[in-house]
Amino acid sequence: MHQPKRRLLLAAGASLSLSLLLPGASVSAQAAPATSLPNVVILATGGTIAGTGATSTTTVGYTAATVGVQSLIQAVPELAKVARVTGEQVFQIASENMSNEHWLTLAKRVNVLLAQPNVDGLVITHGTDTLEETAYFLDLVVKSKKPVVLVGAMRPSTALSADGPINLYNAVLLAASADAAGKGVLVVMNDQIQAAREVTKTNTSTLDAFRTPELGMLGYIQGSKAFFYRQSTRKHTLETEFDVSSLTALPMVEIVYGYANVGPVAVDAFVAAGAKGIIHAGVGDGSLAAKVLPALKAARQKGAIVVRASRVGQGILARNGEANDDELDFVAADTLNPQKARILLMLALTKTTSTRDIQRMFYTY
Numbered sequence: 001m002h003q004p005k006r007r008l009l010l011a012a013g014a015s016l017s018l019s020l021l022l023p024g025a026s027v028s029a030q031a032a033p034a035t036s037l038p039n040v041v042i043l044a045t046g047g048t049i050a051g052t053g054a055t056s057t058t059t060v061g062y063t064a065a066t067v068g069v070q071s072l073i074q075a076v077p078e079l080a081k082v083a084r085v086t087g088e089q090v091f092q093i094a095s096e097n098m099s100n101e102h103w104l105t106l107a108k109r110v111n112v113l114l115a116q117p118n119v120d121g122l123v124i125t126h127g128t129d130t131l132e133e134t135a136y137f138l139d140l141v142v143k144s145k146k147p148v149v150l151v152g153a154m155r156p157s158t159a160l161s162a163d164g165p166i167n168l169y170n171a172v173l174l175a176a177s178a179d180a181a182g183k184g185v186l187v188v189m190n191d192q193i194q195a196a197r198e199v200t201k202t203n204t205s206t207l208d209a210f211r212t213p214e215l216g217m218l219g220y221i222q223g224s225k226a227f228f229y230r231q232s233t234r235k236h237t238l239e240t241e242f243d244v245s246s247l248t249a250l251p252m253v254e255i256v257y258g259y260a261n262v263g264p265v266a267v268d269a270f271v272a273a274g275a276k277g278i279i280h281a282g283v284g285d286g287s288l289a290a291k292v293l294p295a296l297k298a299a300r301q302k303g304a305i306v307v308r309a310s311r312v313g314q315g316i317l318a319r320n321g322e323a324n325d326d327e328l329d330f331v332a333a334d335t336l337n338p339q340k341a342r343i344l345l346m347l348a349l350t351k352t353t354s355t356r357d358i359q360r361m362f363y364t365y
Contacts (some may be wrong), residue, residue: 005308018062036175038120040083041113042168043106044069045091045098045134047127049164051156060205062156064094064127074124075157082224083120083176094153095126095127098134100250100346104130106134107141107244121147121175125168128152128201128209131187136197137341139185140347140365142237147180150187150196154207163190163207170221177226183218184236193219195232197365200313200337214314215335235364242347251349253277253342257312258287271298277305277345281338287322300329305349305358309333312347319359329355334362342365 040201044050046065052070079085081290089110089152091102106124113119128133135150142148151171153164162312171188185196189210194217203209213219219228254270258281272277278299286308288296300306309328310317317331320326331342344365348358 005040010078027059038083039118040085040121040123040130040172040175041119042069042073042085042087042123042125043090043109043113044072044087044125044182045095045102045106046093046094046129047125047131047152048156049125049127049151049167052158052314053156056160059155059159064111064157065092066093069125072157072164072168076169078169079172081323082169082173085172093127095134096128098127098130103134104244104247104250105139106139110138110148111141111143111245113273114142114146114148119146121180122149122169122179123171123175124148124150125171126150128154128189130339132196132200132210133339133343135185135187135199137343137347139196139236140240140344141242142185143243145182145238147175147177147178147183148185148270149175154189154191154205154209166191173221173224174226179226179228183228183231186218188221191221192217193221193226193228195338197232197234197236197336240365241351241361242334247350249344251276253279253346253349255279255281255338255342256292257338258282258292259291262289262293263291267292267295267299271295271302271332273302275299275304277342279305279307279309279333279338279341279345281309282309282322283311283347285312285322286317293323296330297328303353305331305353305355307331307333307341307345307362309336309338311338313337314352331355331359336362344350 050067051064052066069089124139148170187194202211252275254275256266317333
């Protein structure tokens with residue numbers, strides 16, 4: 001399909017509501033002629049990649065999660081050249097509304113599909129705002145070496161030069177690649193392959209928003225082929241100790257942000273609300289302000305696990321650096337940003353309340 005025709009198809013987003021799939025519905029791409037092609041399932045959750053704008057130049061102020069998985073697949077007929085593609089509409093939400101319950105539902109569905117011999121890989125379409133969090137959660141709980149690839153878009157499907165179609169093509173290509181197996185959950189955007197644990201959204205609107213600032217990307221998609229140059233050394237997927245198969249909820253873990261003149265109000269409120277864990281996104285190397293430290297001590301004495309992280313976004317959070325973690329019985333977040341530290345702590349709390357064990361997990365995953 002030539003680009004003008006594709007844009008016309010995508011620009012019809014306002015009338016696509018008649019063809020949107022309900023959650024749980026499935027659809028197949030055009031049958032591929034080669035029976036040896038891998039089988040890839042696309043799980044759609046909404047987001048900008050499924051969004052529509054008022055005009056073809058609307059790249060902000062659009063409506064997310066309006067286009068169903070069938071339309072996403074049909075807009076990229078080239079998918080049929082690299083895999084036999086089927087799709088399911090799991091959710092249809094903007095990703096700022098992603099919840100713990102959504103994660104558990106998605107993870108269980110992922111594990112069910114990956115256990116099927118006729119599924120070779122999975123693609124999950126997702127809004128970019130919390131894509132990195134969903135990717136890391138799945139990286140910790142997926143029980144398969146088969147490729148799982150998260151993908152989104154920075155521009156809605158109706159925009160000129162929408163990035164969703166090529167991102168989706170690259171994601172299916174990657175999920176169908178044997179080279180992607182065993183590398184953990186991956187994120188592909190802007191022709192770049194990133195590791196779920198390390199990637200983060202670094203820009204509000206540009207196409208190169210997803211980056212791994214210090215450690216670097218894993219590789220590229222170029223010429224319809226995946227090129228890997230490194231991989232994450234932290235344990236993931238089959239190597240983790242986490243199992244969500246019987247979980248119906250996750251422990252309450254909240255994030256407290258550090259800033260000049262920060263006080264104890266947020267910490268006290270979260271503990272009073274029943275938080276089992278507090279991630280302190282401190283300034284610098286996770287420094288603890290004098291006004292907030294007593295509240296964090298009290299939270300730990302009441303049984304809440306306190307993890308020191310940093311708002312900086314890069315670097316190792318040094319244990320016993322800006323605070324005596326041994327004495328305080330706190331946990332250091334290592335290189336995880338606050339939002340990912342929250343995910344690991346939630347899962348850790350399904351296994352233990354020992355800060356020694358939890359610290360081990362932060363250095364393992």
